Amino acid sequence: MSFNEIFPNHTCIVCKTEINKSKNPYICDACTETLPLRKETVGAQAPFSYKSPITELILRFKYNAEGDVAKMVAPFMADCNIDTQVLIPVPLSPERLKQRGYNQALLLAKEVSVISKIPVKEALVRVKKTTAQKHMRLEERQRNLAGAFRVKSPKAVRGKRVLLIDDVYTTGTTATECTRALLRAKAANVQVLTIARVE
């Protein structure tokens, strides 16, 4: 395989300069050095802290459908301390999905799957209409999301080690509610993986 096949002409998603060669084809090595890598390896996994330039990249991914962001972060996510049999994206509500046109957690899960070869199952659904949580306090978030998720394909979950995938881990409320639903469906254990964690 020629060098150009491995590295199609690409620009760095952070500084927009053309990449001739870098460890990751979507970001130049100089910008890779600026990424806020986390060292913590216990609990909910995330390769990055929710800090610049990751914050801006996640917003571009979430609201402008920039799929290259998912492709750039996927190798970092796949390198996290995970031991799982199935990747499960956090679902959007049907209304939000219609509005946005795609579920960013599903896109992420698919990119992690390409690298890890672990299958993706959209096993969860949102059954309760919830409101945006950005400005809510913890107790409000918990009330907002209580009972919001249900497992629609129990067979994909029962007896399995599953990995919940989302873009950002903020207070853990979403992850906790999804985990509850997955454990009710008899998942053997539930781990969590996001691009970034708010510290």
Ligand SMILES: [Zn+2]
């Ligand atoms: Zn760059």
